Amino acid sequence: MREAPRKVQFTDLEQIAKCGDASDRANICRALGNGSAKSSKEILARKKSPGTAVKDPVEAASGKLNDAYSRAPKEARRRFAQDHSDELLELLGEDVSIKSDQAPEIDAEIVPFTSKRAG
Incomplete structure (x- = not known):
């Protein structure tokens, strides 16, 4: 060359x-x-020959995000989730008004439990 x-x-x-x-x-x-x-x-x-499959740009970007996220240390993942929490919750269809310091209301039933070991 x-x-x-x-x-x-x-x-x-x-x-x-x-x-x-x-x-x-x-x-x-x-x-x-x-x-x-x-x-x-x-x-x-x-x-490249005519008719070759074109890579989906969304799929390529998704792969890059998955790769970067999986290689990042745990603290970096936490920081990323914290920095982008509003947008991530919106994408997931959750109520953006719920913040990490507020627990969402959950309908739950209290079931009594008695132990057979009690003597």
Whole structure:
């Protein structure tokens, strides 16, 4: 790639580093080295065939959020939940007026219990 007809850009090197498939990395390096492509994105675009399934952006964002949350320490998770509690409760359909210091009213039945061990 050092002797490529066009200078290889930093973004191309980043794309090569992010590439998970070894054959894709080799194809990018070969095409950039011999000058048959201008960028790594161009090479990867050639690989995609028409009709290829497009990734859902909501699904991709959800995956990133799940990954970041699962990797975060417990204290960071607590801080995140505290910082975004109003919005999270709204998304869950809960009453936003309920705060963490107020216990929600719950209809409960008191059931008497007697122990058989009492003697």
